[in-house]
Amino acid sequence: MNIKTQTCGELLASYRWIADFFTENHLDLETAKNQTMSDYLASIADEQLEDLALDRDKVLSDFITFVTQMRELLGETAANRVDKLSILPGLNKEGEPEGFDRIDLYPSEIISIVGPTGSGKSRLLQDIEWTASGDTPTRRRILINDEVPDLKWRFSANNKLVAQLSQNMNFVMDLTCYDFLSLHAQSRLVQDAESVIQRILEAANELAGEPFSPHTHVTALSGGQSRALMIADTAILSTSPIVLIDEIENAGIDRRKALNLLLSKEKIVLMATHDPTLALIADRRLIISKGGIANVLDTTDAERRVLSELEIYDLKVQTLRRKLRYGERVDSL
Amino acid sequence: MNLVIVSGPPSSGKTSVILKTCDALKNSGHRVGVVKFDCLHTDDDKLYAAYGIPVKKGLSGALCPDHFFVSNIEEVVQWGIEEKLDILISESAGLCNRCSPYIKDILSVCVIDNLSGINTPKKVGPMLRSADIVVITKGDIVSQAEREVFASRVGQVNPRALTMHVNGLTGQGAYELSTLFYKDDLNLDTVKGMTLKFPMPAALCSYCLGETRIGDEFQQGNVRKMNWEQN
Ligand SMILES: Nc1nc2c(ncn2[C@@H]2O[C@H](COP(=O)(O)OP(=O)(O)OP(=O)(O)O)[C@@H](O)[C@H]2O)c(=O)[nH]1
Ligand SMILES: [Mg+2]
Numbered sequence: 348m349n350i351k352t353q354t355c356g357e358l359l360a361s362y363r364w365i366a367d368f369f370t371e372n373h374l375d376l377e378t379a380k381n382q383t384m385s386d387y388l389a390s391i392a393d394e395q396l397e398d399l400a401l402d403r404d405k406v407l408s409d410f411i412t413f414v415t416q417m418r419e420l421l422g423e424t425a426a427n428r429v430d431k432l433s434i435l436p437g438l439n440k441e442g443e444p445e446g447f448d449r450i451d452l453y454p455s456e457i458i459s460i461v462g463p464t465g466s467g468k469s470r471l472l473q474d475i476e477w478t479a480s481g482d483t484p485t486r487r488r489i490l491i492n493d494e495v496p497d498l499k500w501r502f503s504a505n506n507k508l509v510a511q512l513s514q515n516m517n518f519v520m521d522l523t524c525y526d527f528l529s530l531h532a533q534s535r536l537v538q539d540a541e542s543v544i545q546r547i548l549e550a551a552n553e554l555a556g557e558p559f560s561p562h563t564h565v566t567a568l569s570g571g572q573s574r575a576l577m578i579a580d581t582a583i584l585s586t587s588p589i590v591l592i593d594e595i596e597n598a599g600i601d602r603r604k605a606l607n608l609l610l611s612k613e614k615i616v617l618m619a620t621h622d623p624t625l626a627l628i629a630d631r632r633l634i635i636s637k638g639g640i641a642n643v644l645d646t647t648d649a650e651r652r653v654l655s656e657l658e659i660y661d662l663k664v665q666t667l668r669r670k671l672r673y674g675e676r677v678d679s680l
Numbered sequence: 681m682n683l684v685i686v687s688g689p690p691s692s693g694k695t696s697v698i699l700k701t702c703d704a705l706k707n708s709g710h711r712v713g714v715v716k717f718d719c720l721h722t723d724d725d726k727l728y729a730a731y732g733i734p735v736k737k738g739l740s741g742a743l744c745p746d747h748f749f750v751s752n753i754e755e756v757v758q759w760g761i762e763e764k765l766d767i768l769i770s771e772s773a774g775l776c777n778r779c780s781p782y783i784k785d786i787l788s789v790c791v792i793d794n795l796s797g798i799n800t801p802k803k804v805g806p807m808l809r810s811a812d813i814v815v816i817t818k819g820d821i822v823s824q825a826e827r828e829v830f831a832s833r834v835g836q837v838n839p840r841a842l843t844m845h846v847n848g849l850t851g852q853g854a855y856e857l858s859t860l861f862y863k864d865d866l867n868l869d870t871v872k873g874m875t876l877k878f879p880m881p882a883a884l885c886s887y888c889l890g891e892t893r894i895g896d897e898f899q900q901g902n903v904r905k906m907n908w909e910q911n
Contacts, residue, residue, distance in 0.1 A: 367836055368836055370802075371801065371802045371833060371836040371837050372802075372836070372837060373802070397879075400778055400805035400806050400809075400878070401809075402806075402810075402878065405809070405810065408840070409809075409837075409838070409839050409840060412840050413835070413836065413839040416835070416839055469850065469852055473852055473853065473855070477856045482859065483855060483856070484707075484855065501842075501844075501856070502842035502843060502844065503835075503843065504814075504831040504832060504834050504835030504841075504843035505828075505831065505832055505835055507828075507831075510824050510828075511819075511824055511827075512824055513820065513824075516823050517821055517822060517823065518822065518823055518826065519794070519795055519797070519821070519822050519826065520797075520798065520826060530798070530829055531825045531828060531829055534828060534829045534832035534833070535828070535832075573823075577823050577824060577825065580825050581824055581825075584825070585824065585825075585828065
């Protein structure tokens with residue numbers, strides 16, 4: 348389909364989302380339907396363009412860029428696949444080489460990142476997000492599928508390598524959960540938005556301790572509910588192949604299920620944490636110290652047994668919390 | 681010298697981002713200076729000075745700050761050259777969303793924040809649309825979904841820009857931004873003869889010239905009325 352020679356109406360028939368471009372740029376799709384974009388722009392009076400603060404040539408080239416980018420976002424999923432992400436070592440803050448040769452990360456794998464606050468966890472994440480190629484303070488290099496990554500990962504608005512789930516899940520939009528998800532689905536150009544939204548809501552309700560309805564405003568969700576909603580949303584809607592989690596508080600959400608949901612969507616899950624349960628759930632953990640990765644530890648069988656014990660305590664604490672909350676008396680752990 | 685023009689709505693995080701970017705630039709051995717343009721008041725100059733950054737400020741007072749910018753940028757560039765700066769960064773607050781201080785062939789950066797709401801990209805004019813780099817701040821306060829929606833709206837109005845997320849508080853992303861601020865082979869000695877990326881809006885009505893009285897008989901020059909039919 349040729350963007351330059353097709354009428355806007357024809358383009359719209361294949362790409363419903365070009366309507367967004369018209370709305371955001373204050374252009375009139377109705378008038379444009381029977382014309383090519385360049386004819387339509389030529390038909391707008393100079394004064395009107397000036398009022399809209401638009402530049403004819405720039406709008407045209409922006410339109411072409413936009414459609415091209417969106418087509419890539421839709422069709423090029425193969426080119427966006429990350430089957431393997433590799434970290435090649437650099438230097439720590441003291442200029443010493445890092446303590447590993449190469450770390451390969453694969454989809455559906457959980458890696459925890461541990462170390463004191465300020466030890467360099469965010470720098471590591473930033474290196475991954477920027478697909479560092481020896482050009483950051485750590486001199487680390489990142490490879491995707493064994494190759495030097497395409498620069499699009501650094502700069503494009505819609506194609507981010509890393510989705511971040513931070514600890515504070517505030518919302519500034521005051522929308523119902525349903526409307527909130529619709530907006531997100533729209534920005535991701537999802538075709539069958541309705542069913543995707545239903546899937547997210549179901550998944551989120553399964554993760555959350557207390558269920559919520561599609562009509563609940565996102566700002567009225569409890570901490571656990573909003574974490575559940577954001578994790579389900581990121582798993583199902585976000586195109587970023589890597590998810591970074593900065594702690595998941597152990598309240599109002601089933602953390603195991605949450606992680607499994609992300610893994611089932613073939614995400615690489617990196618988890619910065621001080622929580623022993625989360626640190627041990629991971630297949631491997633990166634030990635950060637003095638600004639570098641000092642060591643990479645595989646979780647051993649003994650550690651997995653410790654984890655099972657820990658989970659028993661976690662469960663007890665949660666039960667205790669629920670009982671106290673509903674006014675019950677407790678006599679043992 | 682390299683010149684970088686940073687603009688963006690009030691309080692979007694321009695100073696915070698510039699300070700963190702200056703840190704990174706200084707660490708890589710560059711001499712950086714800043715000029716701050718504002719309308720009525722700014723304390724940004726004190727902040728920059730406190731970080732040991734050579735700084736000048738220009739207050740436009742009764743004039744449109746972006747018009748004021750264009751009338752003064754050449755002198756500022758000459759100051760930067762005298763100060764032997766490698767990089768001169770200009771910070772100006774975009775006030776009416778209609779003007780933009782960007783100059784053709786000079787790196788232009790728009791700083792806009794996630795908190796300003798998803799309809800903001802649509803409202804901000806050339807300041808966002810014609811920027812080479814769009815820096816999105818305050819991502820730490822909103823959810824991942826909101827960050828994605830906001831970035832996609834930015835992509836709709838300026839698909840060609842490099843879009844980056846920078847945290848003005850922690851500086852996350854500022855190092856990466858700093859690598860785009862300096863090109864070895866660029867050596868600007870004047871902006872004379874260069875042109876603005878986008879023309880400033882038509883103005884000059886009686887109120888531009890100090891008229892305060894209200895009523896048809898006092899309205900002269902470039903006067904326009906609301907469109908009541910479309911309302
Ligand atoms: N949470 C958060 N706050 C930020 C971030 N960036 C800036 N701020 C805060 O936002 C406020 C405004 O930041 P400034 O850097 O002064 O904004 P500005 O655009 O320079 O403002 P003016 O020059 O006055 O227009 C300050 O309180 C900053 O600390 C960010 O990424 N996250
Ligand atoms: Mg400022």
